[in-house]
Amino acid sequence: MVPFTPGRLKPDQVECPLPDPLSIRLLNYSDIPAAMRLKEAAGWNQTEADWRRLLALAPDACFGIDCDGVLAATMTAISYADDLAWIGMVLTAPEFRNRGFARALMRHTLDHLRCSGVSWVKLDATEMGARIYSDFNFQFECAVERWLRPAGEIPATVSGCPGQPLEIASIASRDTFGISRRLLLDALLRSGGVSLNGSGFALWRPGSFAHQFGPCVATGADIAERLLRVALHANAGRPLVWDLAPQNAGAVQLASQYGFQPTRRLSRMACVLRPGAPPVQAAMDSIFALAGFEYG
Numbered sequence: 001m002v003p004f005t006p007g008r009l010k011p012d013q014v015e016c017p018l019p020d021p022l023s024i025r026l027l028n029y030s031d032i033p034a035a036m037r038l039k040e041a042a043g044w045n046q047t048e049a050d051w052r053r054l055l056a057l058a059p060d061a062c063f064g065i066d067c068d069g070v071l072a073a074t075m076t077a078i079s080y081a082d083d084l085a086w087i088g089m090v091l092t093a094p095e096f097r098n099r100g101f102a103r104a105l106m107r108h109t110l111d112h113l114r115c116s117g118v119s120w121v122k123l124d125a126t127e128m129g130a131r132i133y134s135d136f137n138f139q140f141e142c143a144v145e146r147w148l149r150p151a152g153e154i155p156a157t158v159s160g161c162p163g164q165p166l167e168i169a170s171i172a173s174r175d176t177f178g179i180s181r182r183l184l185l186d187a188l189l190r191s192g193g194v195s196l197n198g199s200g201f202a203l204w205r206p207g208s209f210a211h212q213f214g215p216c217v218a219t220g221a222d223i224a225e226r227l228l229r230v231a232l233h234a235n236a237g238r239p240l241v242w243d244l245a246p247q248n249a250g251a252v253q254l255a256s257q258y259g260f261q262p263t264r265r266l267s268r269m270a271c272v273l274r275p276g277a278p279p280v281q282a283a284m285d286s287i288f289a290l291a292g293f294e295y296g
């Protein structure tokens with residue numbers, strides 16, 4: 001056997017005990033407790049409800065690898081129509097790392113998406129993941145950050161109205177993400193949200209160590225601020241995380257002003273599966289909070 005040299009061989013050249021492709025399988029709802037153990041080992045914020053949502057949104061593209069009778073690695077890919085799929089939950093249990101599981105799942109997931117006719121794939125990469133994705137021709141697109149606000153004082157006055165699904169759907173369909181994410185937004189809206197006179201909306205949901213603010217789409221920072229203040233009240237007494245693109249200076253300014261601190265920096269990366277397909281570009285100046293690293 002050719003000895004494995006990390007970083008020097010391309011995935012297809014590596015001769016090492018990669019898992020049999022047949023051992024990659026679809027995840028199902030009974031995998032959620034094991035999937036929760038994987039995300040806990042990585043210190044991530046998702047809940048069982050997040051796994052359920054991913055399985056509901058992508059029943060044919062949530063994959064896992066079993067090893068020694070346990071779930072060892074996962075990867076999910078939500079397709080937002082044929083134009084774009086979003087990969088998330090790239091996790092390998094610490095005891096199973098460096099065996100090529102994440103690379104095998106990536107190869108399998110990209111093959112699946114290619115066969116399904118998807119044009120572009122994106123993801124938000126941690127430093128650990130980015131090296132793997134570069135080998136699959138993912139290119140850096142922009143930085144994304146996680147900001148955290150500990151539970152604490154919230155501003156005294158807010159205005160806004162409870163989330164109105166129809167209005168949120170109509171704002172969302174104005175293409176700020178570059179593509180409709182109607183199904184995702186409908187699913188996230190069940191946890192909580194607010195909209196403001198057709199000029200913006202914000203959603204929030206529970207997390208395991210902090211509630212999550214986002215997505216938040218607004219025509220300007222003044223609207224985003226009003227939405228944020230409603231969200232702070234709705235999530236009072238809980239730490240709140242906010243994923244944002246630092247190129248949206250208004251989002252950074254608001255996050256600082258309201259007591260959030262940056263805690264993690266990731267790289268948004270994109271890979272074209274159908275050469276020549278038009279790029280899917282989000283209007284980052286209108287996106288004040290991302291939906292989350294697993295959703296974009």
Ligand SMILES: CC(C)(COP(=O)(O)OP(=O)(O)OC[C@H]1O[C@@H](n2cnc3c(N)ncnc32)[C@H](O)[C@@H]1OP(=O)(O)O)[C@@H](O)C(=O)NCCC(=O)NCCS
Pocket residue numbers: 004006007016017018042073090091092093096097098099100101102103104124125126127128129130131132
């Ligand atoms: C990132 C992560 C998913 C990688 O999972 P993994 O299954 O260990 O990944 P792989 O084994 O496919 O590849 C990892 C490395 O091991 C190397 N490798 C693959 N097979 C190997 C083998 N048989 N022997 C030694 N090394 C091997 C790969 O080349 C790669 O090396 P590199 O880091 O120099 O590029 C895992 O470390 C993890 O769960 N981290 C925490 C969560 C996280 O950050 N996820 C990514 C989110 S974007």
